[in-house]
Every structure is written in structure tokens, then in C-alpha cells.
Amino acid sequence: MFLDREHAPTEDEQYECYKAMVEALGGLPMVLRTVDIGGDKPVDYLGLSEHDLSFLGLRGIRLGLARPDIIKTQLRAVFRAAKHGPIKLLFPMIATPNDFRRIRQIAETVRKEVDGPQIDLGVMIEVPAAVTMAPELAKVVDFFSVGTNDLTQYGLAVDRTHPLLAKRADSLHPVVLRMIDTATKAAHAEGKWVGVCGGLAADPLGAQILTGIGVDELSMPAALIPAVKEKLRKANLADLQALAKRALAQDDAVAVRLIPPAV
Known part of the structure; x- marks a missing residue:
């Protein structure tokens, strides 16, 4: 509008x-x-x-x-x-x-x-400052929603619209995943739920890793829901958690993408 x-x-x-x-x-x-x-x-x-x-x-x-x-x-x-x-x-x-x-x-x-x-009043987690202050934010808000597109851009200091740098703006980079993990832990410590509304939630591998991290809700275009649901329904939660742990330990997004998915 x-x-x-x-x-x-x-x-x-x-x-x-x-x-x-x-x-x-x-x-x-x-x-x-x-x-x-x-x-x-x-x-x-x-x-x-x-x-x-x-x-x-x-x-x-x-x-x-x-x-x-x-x-x-x-x-x-x-x-x-x-x-x-x-x-x-x-x-x-x-x-x-x-x-x-x-x-x-x-x-x-x-x-x-x-x-x-x-x-309910929630906040977007899309700048590194919000991740750093996530424990304090979780005490005063009702929920978090992680915007992975901007969190990737600000976390990696990459303009996601720049034609020469766009490939660097990969939301599967461990820097981004670790920030999501930090924010999720902070929210859950206060009994608050966490959603992801950026492009990473619509990526089948990304959705598996996010679920393994503990994200409660994934938002994506309606046309992509069936494929992501199928991946998650076929997976075991323990396997998703193991996948997330491996992803968080990598050095870059390329290494994360080389990890075999849970299903």
C-alpha cells in the first residue's frame, strides 16, 4: 500500500x-x-x-x-x-x-x-545490535521475527543489491546462523516465540537448519510451503538439531551448503 x-x-x-x-x-x-x-x-x-x-x-x-x-x-x-x-x-x-x-x-x-x-507486539531481529541486546529485548517484547535478508546484509556488511557483492549475501553463512541461534536462545529463555520471515526460511536446507536451531515459525511465499513441509515432516528432530550444530561450526556458507541435509 x-x-x-x-x-x-x-x-x-x-x-x-x-x-x-x-x-x-x-x-x-x-x-x-x-x-x-x-x-x-x-x-x-x-x-x-x-x-x-x-x-x-x-x-x-x-x-x-x-x-x-x-x-x-x-x-x-x-x-x-x-x-x-x-x-x-x-x-x-x-x-x-x-x-x-x-x-x-x-x-x-x-x-x-x-x-x-x-x-501482541514483536520486533524484527535484523540488525546485529538487536542480536546483542536480544536478552534484554526478550524481556519486553512478545515475540521475535528474524529478517534474514537484512540480518545477512548488516551482519556481513554487504549491500545485497550490489551486483558485485550479492553472492556474498548468503543467509546460510555461519555468521548469520549464529546470530539467529543467539536470538532464539534469548527469546526461549523468556518464554517467547521466534519466527523467521526472510528468504532463508523458504530454502529447504535453511528451513531444516532453522528448525534444528529451535526456530518456532517459518514464513514464506505460499507456493513454497508444500516442499518445505515435506522436508521437515520426513526429518527427525534430533537429526535436524545435529545438522544445525554442524552448520553453526562451519567457516562459510559454501561449507554449510556442502553438509548433507537431514533428509
């Missing part, structure tokens, strides 16, 4: 869209990420410079905090739609617990304004 248009979507426009989505799920929860433009998702209507919208600029929640009019409009629509079905709200580009506390306070103010229901 935010891309390829001349102006930001209105509150009512967003509300109608979210309401239709949550009603279509028939009672199943919908995880909705707040606006995450910038980087490889630029827009013109905000009047921001190319520098502002860079991968290290006003991405994700940084834009929401810098432009509260944008995030408050979306939050109002979300809490109104949450009256029609369960929504879990996910904040991108969170780096520290204070980032989350600031946006949580804004969200709670908006929720009261529209008399919306209490909903």
Missing part, C-alpha cells in the same frame, strides 16, 4: 485493507509489520532524500519515530482492524530495548484513542 503511489495511504484505506485481510483468515492470527520503506523500497511522497532512505537511514521504525504522522496513521488503522480478528504487530529495524519502548508508548496511546484491543 505504501509503494508505487503519489501519497501515503489514508487511515481508512489501511483500515479497510487490514480488516479484509484479518476477516479472510477466519480467526487465525495475522502478523502485520509496520511500514518499512527505504533501502530497496524507496518512495517519493515523503520528501526525504536518497540519503534518508538509504539502508542505514530512516528505515523501519526510525522513519516512524522521525515522522509520527505516518506511524500513528497506520497504528490507528491496525488497532481498529484488530477489533475484527487477532493481529500481532511487528516493528522493523529495532536495535535496542529503548527503540521498542518508544514505539510501544506511541502504540499504547493510539490504542486508547481508538479503544482498540490489547495485541
Whole structure:
């Protein structure tokens, strides 16, 4: 709703869209990420410079905090739609617990304004700072969602859109896997669940390794679900855990890809 248009979507426009989505799920929860433009998702209507919208600029929640009019409009629509079905709200580009506390306070103010229901609030784990602060974040959030595309980019210091460097941005690199392992352990220590919503979850080998690490939920395009489900259903959990342990001990992504899969 935010891309390829001349102006930001209105509150009512967003509300109608979210309401239709949550009603279509028939009672199943919908995880909705707040606006995450910038980087490889630029827009013109905000009047921001190319520098502002860079991968290290006003991405994700940084834009929401810098432009509260944008995030408050979306939050109002979300809490109104949450009256029609369960929504879990996910904040991108969170780096520290204070980032989350600031946006949580804004969200709670908006929720009261529209008399919306209490909903779970989670954070994207997609910058190394969030991994380092994962034990502290896990104490204040309801769930983690690992964005492996950006976590790979920031963890390996590789612009994933650069034609000469894109091959280096491999989410099966042990650096990325170890960060996911760290975040998962921190979340589970506080009784919180962890999902992965980046491209790695859709990779059959990646899905096996993530399951072995202990990730609770994998998100991927619908067309890829059957193949990944088949791989996981045929595998033994102990074998997946052994696979993950071997992957975490490798030196690079090439070595990880050479490990025989569990099935």
C-alpha cells in the first residue's frame, strides 16, 4: 500500500485493507509489520532524500519515530482492524530495548484513542545490535521475527543489491546462523516465540537448519510451503538439531551448503 503511489495511504484505506485481510483468515492470527520503506523500497511522497532512505537511514521504525504522522496513521488503522480478528504487530529495524519502548508508548496511546484491543507486539531481529541486546529485548517484547535478508546484509556488511557483492549475501553463512541461534536462545529463555520471515526460511536446507536451531515459525511465499513441509515432516528432530550444530561450526556458507541435509 505504501509503494508505487503519489501519497501515503489514508487511515481508512489501511483500515479497510487490514480488516479484509484479518476477516479472510477466519480467526487465525495475522502478523502485520509496520511500514518499512527505504533501502530497496524507496518512495517519493515523503520528501526525504536518497540519503534518508538509504539502508542505514530512516528505515523501519526510525522513519516512524522521525515522522509520527505516518506511524500513528497506520497504528490507528491496525488497532481498529484488530477489533475484527487477532493481529500481532511487528516493528522493523529495532536495535535496542529503548527503540521498542518508544514505539510501544506511541502504540499504547493510539490504542486508547481508538479503544482498540490489547495485541501482541514483536520486533524484527535484523540488525546485529538487536542480536546483542536480544536478552534484554526478550524481556519486553512478545515475540521475535528474524529478517534474514537484512540480518545477512548488516551482519556481513554487504549491500545485497550490489551486483558485485550479492553472492556474498548468503543467509546460510555461519555468521548469520549464529546470530539467529543467539536470538532464539534469548527469546526461549523468556518464554517467547521466534519466527523467521526472510528468504532463508523458504530454502529447504535453511528451513531444516532453522528448525534444528529451535526456530518456532517459518514464513514464506505460499507456493513454497508444500516442499518445505515435506522436508521437515520426513526429518527427525534430533537429526535436524545435529545438522544445525554442524552448520553453526562451519567457516562459510559454501561449507554449510556442502553438509548433507537431514533428509
